[in-house]
Amino acid sequence: xxFSGARPATAxxxxxxxxxxxxxxxxxxxxxxDPDKLLQLNADMARDLVQADRCSIWLRxxxxxxxxxxxxxxxPEIRIAEWHGLVGACIAANEAIVVNDTxxxxxxxxxxxxxxxxxxxxxxxxxxxxxxxxxxxxxxxxNKPGGFQDSDVKLLxxxxxxxxxxxxxxxxxxxxxxxxxxxxELEIARDVQQRxxxxxxxxxxxxDIAAYCRPANLVGGDYYDFLYRPDSELWFTxxxxxxxxxxxxxxxxxxxASLRTQLNGRPSSAADIVSDLNQAVCSLLxxxxxxxLFCARLNPFNWTLTYVNAGHIYPRxxxxxxxxxxxxxxxFPVGLIDSxxxxxxxxxxxxxxxxxxxxxxxxxxxxxxxEMWEEDxxxxxxxxxxxxxxxxxLGKLIEAADDYMGAAEQADxxxxxxxxVL
Numbered sequence: 313x314x315f316s317g318a319r320p321a322t323a324x325x326x327x328x329x330x331x332x333x334x335x336x337x338x339x340x341x342x343x344x345x346d347p348d349k350l351l352q353l354n355a356d357m358a359r360d361l362v363q364a365d366r367c368s369i370w371l372r373x374x375x376x377x378x379x380x381x382x383x384x385x386x387x388p389e390i391r392i393a394e395w396h397g398l399v400g401a402c403i404a405a406n407e408a409i410v411v412n413d414t415x416x417x418x419x420x421x422x423x424x425x426x427x428x429x430x431x432x433x434x435x436x437x438x439x440x441x442x443x444x445x446x447x448x449x450x451x452x453x454x455n456k457p458g459g460f461q462d463s464d465v466k467l468l469x470x471x472x473x474x475x476x477x478x479x480x481x482x483x484x485x486x487x488x489x490x491x492x493x494x495x496x497e498l499e500i501a502r503d504v505q506q507r508x509x510x511x512x513x514x515x516x517x518x519x520d521i522a523a524y525c526r527p528a529n530l531v532g533g534d535y536y537d538f539l540y541r542p543d544s545e546l547w548f549t550x551x552x553x554x555x556x557x558x559x560x561x562x563x564x565x566x567x568x569a570s571l572r573t574q575l576n577g578r579p580s581s582a583a584d585i586v587s588d589l590n591q592a593v594c595s596l597l598x599x600x601x602x603x604x605l606f607c608a609r610l611n612p613f614n615w616t617l618t619y620v621n622a623g624h625i626y627p628r629x630x631x632x633x634x635x636x637x638x639x640x641x642x643x644f645p646v647g648l649i650d651s652x653x654x655x656x657x658x659x660x661x662x663x664x665x666x667x668x669x670x671x672x673x674x675x676x677x678x679x680x681x682x683e684m685w686e687e688d689x690x691x692x693x694x695x696x697x698x699x700x701x702x703x704x705x706l707g708k709l710i711e712a713a714d715d716y717m718g719a720a721e722q723a724d725x726x727x728x729x730x731x732x733v734l
Contacts (some may be wrong), residue, residue: 333360347485351475353570355383355451358471362436362464364453369440369475371398371449378715382449387428397421402437402450409437412459420437436460438468440476451475465551499530508568514540516612520700520732524710526673527725532602534558534671534725535568539575542616546612547575550669550729551605551623562603567646571607578636582607582620586646590654593647602647606639606669615661615733620654622646625670630694632664639667666698666705666732673726677713680720685713702730 337357344350350662351369359367366385372394373380381390395404401419402409412434416418419675420597424516425432438447451472513521525534533553540546549571553560553580570592574585586607593602608619621627626638642655661667670690677685693712697705705729713726 315379330361333357335554336360337354345659351383354475355385358468358475361384361455362453363456364436364460365455366430366454367451368449369449370403372403372447376425379449386430387424390424392421392424397424397436397439398437399450399452402439402452403447406439406441406447408439408465408611409435410460410462410465411435416523424445434459436464436468438465438472442476450477452540458577485692508565509536510538510679514538514545514546516540518734519546519612520734521640522706523729523732524706525725525727526710526722528722532725534673534727535564536669536727536729537571539572544611546610547608548610548731549605550671550727551603552624552671552725552727553603554601554645559601563593563603567603567605574596581656582609582618583654586620586622586642586654588651589650590644590646590648591650602645603657610661610731611625614630616663617659617667618656619659620656622654623648625667625672625675627667628691628694629661630666630668630691632662632698634695636695637689661733663733664698666694666702666707666730668694668705669729671725671727673722673724674709674713675730676724677717677726678720678723679716679718685716689716702732705732706730722734 329422334357336661337353337360341350341353341357355367355369359365364408368384368387368390369382371382373391377394378391379394379396384390392400394400397413398409398417398421410588411417411420414435420432420435422428435454436456437450437452439447440451442448451468453460454470478589495550509525510523513523519539523536523538525532525536527534533555534551535553536548536550538546538548551564551567553563556566562639567589570589571585574588578646586605589605602621604624605622606619606624607622608617610617617640619641619644623642627638627642629639630639637659639659640658641655643654644652667695674690675685675687679685690709690711693708694705700708709728710726
């Protein structure tokens with residue numbers, strides 16, 4: 313239904329006409345759930361409120377620097393440069409513009425008329441503002457018989473406000489849907505990532521093992537892995553990819569796959585494994601990402617541990633005597649320097665020794681005041697509980713870390729691998 317014609321002769325007739333227009337659209341707008349149809353109704357109502365010929369709703373496209381028509385009566389989508397034409401002038405000035413003779417206004421853009429064949433004689437444009445006051449677009453009505461008046465500007469302010477609210481609500485719905493889909497994809501990624509971790513530590517006579525990883529987000533960049541050959545050795549790794557989230561998780565999965573490929577090839581040197589991995593990461597990523605890594609081989613027959621520490625938090629070797637050794641031999645993080653050399657070290661484990669490997673989610677845990685957890689407190693937990701089994705010690709560490717963080721958000725992934733010689 314389109315309300316048009318000459319302006320009524322009396323104020324009462326005009327009031328009656330406006331009432332009919334508002335009544336006609338109010339029920340339809342109130343019951344319309346489709347966002348695009350709702351905007352179309354807003355445009356139709358704006359046109360009919362001021363008895364114009366056409367209405368269009370313009371939006372800003374910041375990515376392309378253009379203005380485009382979300383709704384345009386009688387025309388397909390139109391795109392123009394952001395600050396061009398009367399619409400651009402309205403958005404730039406953030407104020408209404410009334411032009412009743414477009415041939416006398418240099419700001420008028422004739423390109424659209426030339427391409428469409430439509431003749432624009434008079435224009436009224438109002439900025440569309442978000443609830444925060446930001447200009448998100450413009451509402452434009454064209455060609456009112458006799459020209460637009462100040463009363464039309466006031467009348468269309470209602471329709472412009474309604475259109476802006478509808479646009480903002482539509483954007484929020486779209487963002488909410490995008491967030492829902494992203495969350496669903498992250499949940500899938502989390503499930504896939506969890507399957508990359510060993511389902512349980514290997515069972516080795518004389519060795520008690522426990523492992524744990526809790527990402528700060530749905531997916532993370534920490535990892536650990538075990539590869540056990542009953543006839544020879546246990547290889548295990550603990551790593552921490554720089555950054556968090558999906559990109560860190562992708563690199564984490566790639567590193568783990570590469571390490572498993574090398575370890576399945578029965579390597580003889582831990583230093584060679586880390587060196588080859590470093591070259592591969594540098595050639596692929598060009599130092600954009602890196603990972604700290606602790607890679608070790610344990611001979612379960614003579615309890616000799618051969619390890620390389622590539623920039624990782626120093627694992628603690630708590631001896632049965634109560635002394636504490638830090639395993640610090642190795643080199644730079646993997647992927648940081650393509651020419652890095654790595655050094656491996658051998659150390660003999662004894663009955664009662666406890667090896668504790670962490671990521672910095674443990675050593676750099678912070679409370680609500682931003683204070684970092686003291687490493688001496690971590691070492692004390694290890695000493696106080698060294699006679700317990702690995703699973704119990706791991707539980708004590710997680711409980712203490714959570715107690716220290718309190719209400720503070722977990723800022724980084726938390727990973728712990730414990731090996732205790734019986």
